[in-house]
Amino acid sequence: MKSKSRSKWSTISCILLVGALLSTCWGQSSSVHASATAYKFDFGAGGVTSGYTGVQASTAYNASTGYGFNTPANIKNVSASGTGIGSDAVQFVTFGTKSNNTFNVDLPNGLYEVKVTLGNTSRSSVAAEGVYQLINMTGDLATDQFQIPITDGQLNLLVTEGKVGAAFTLSALEITQVSTNPTTHPTIYVGGDSTVANYYPLANSVQGGWGQMLSKFINPNDYLVRNMASGGQIARGFRDDGQLEAILKYIKPGDYFIVQLGINDTNAKNNTTEAQFKEIMRDMVKQVKAKGATVILSTPQGRATDFNSSGVHNAEGRWYRAATVALAKEEQVPLIDLNVLSSSYFTSIGANATLALYMNGDTLHPNYAGATELARIVVDNMKAQGLY
Structure with a gap:
């Protein structure tokens, strides 16, 4: 080459x-x-x-x-x-x-x-x-x-x-x-699916992923943000089709890898059981830890419509969340339980305001404003855990 x-x-x-x-x-x-x-x-x-x-x-x-x-x-x-x-x-x-x-x-x-x-x-x-x-x-x-x-x-x-x-x-x-020093700055690498990915133009896209908005809440003098998430992605695909490879090429001690998957893995067409999902995620955790970087697992937010009759938003049964929570404990890596954290926020603002944070006619994908709120929640939780 x-x-x-x-x-x-x-x-x-x-x-x-x-x-x-x-x-x-x-x-x-x-x-x-x-x-x-x-x-x-x-x-x-x-x-x-x-x-x-x-x-x-x-x-x-x-x-x-x-x-x-x-x-x-x-x-x-x-x-x-x-x-x-x-x-x-x-x-x-x-x-x-x-x-x-x-x-x-x-x-x-x-x-x-x-x-x-x-x-x-x-x-x-x-x-x-x-x-x-x-x-x-x-x-x-x-x-x-x-x-x-x-x-x-x-x-x-x-x-x-x-x-x-x-x-x-x-x-x-x-x-x-x-x-002149060919060493990357401290970096937060992000992996995930369409709820995390970048959309263009980055500054004013209609749809948004929280990985796209993360840099709004991270001081660039502290960390760069590299978002490697992509729409439709599953754990196996992220690991095997080049995205993890790119991260492993550059990640180093002092860097973070925040990874949120599971939404598409639960789709029957992707033939991934929860047990398989967990072990693929474990493999990625181990590979990144071997580079000396810190892995942070995140659970995905729920749908805009996950409200009960009492006006409480709860999505804890979605997206193989239990496997992600268990894996974080087993591998002793930090967990951002965005599923629960976002539900708490959605409950506080109510069903109509929550729906306004998602794409029109779409209860899964956040719009620019919704992705911004999710990124804020992610960084607030990093701070609460002493990670940033």
Whole structure:
């Protein structure tokens, strides 16, 4: 997958000497690299937005420029519905987290902030260094960012499947060095299903997951939040299909992994008994604990309609909650019993106000406001337990 040459360091040295030499070093008549640690790429066959380096599907990786596609034959130029950087894109024709169909950028080793803007796509994920980085970005021109350590002199990034049959496109990429030390900041990794996942645009989506809103209540100087949850996910899928793999690649002592599953596991079509669910979750707990990080198990909130005739909300019999509660005790890991905590909150505000926190005509999935309240409850309980 890596296409490297030691000659890239001459490129970087040249960039470091003086910004005026950038066009010579990178072979761009109007290079936009402000320094050796800031890079901006505009993808597609249309015009190049000021301040960006243009990259077309045919742009092959070249050690003298330090960037390009590893297999340009598997990339094509496509249009997009936005303006500026969002007016065009490239589409990844082949995909998969292990694909060598990557966009490669030579970088000095360190920690980087990577911002991606997709083109037109219904749902796509972003992978780099062979693992997922962003899960199920939904909607045209979705934007998100992540931090990644680079330890081998090159970033290898691609857009891949979030939904089979979707077009996996990339309109723009911005890369900024955060530190010369390739060590991730303290991080809270989150795993779960559609009640936890991100929805786009992140700042004002209609639907929300509490993992999406968690950063509203976490000081970024204390922890970054990396939400790896995805709609429809079950414990077996989270463990086996790449999401846990991405977390295990980066998680370290001092980090947290909060995982909430069980809703979809209870669906008969997924063929997962409560005993099987518990043991799969146990396996994930053990793998993360072996990395020296702290696992926090969470139980899912109930449905908006789980009120009894006395106006009390109770959902304790749902979503394999008993298995999660028992597992936390057996493995001696913290438990956020969001099922019970949210029920207490829902009871306090009443049935009508609770229903207003869910999507219209949907008693399971929270809207933006509902997800925000759930995230607040999660963080409040972390504080109550001395975890934050």
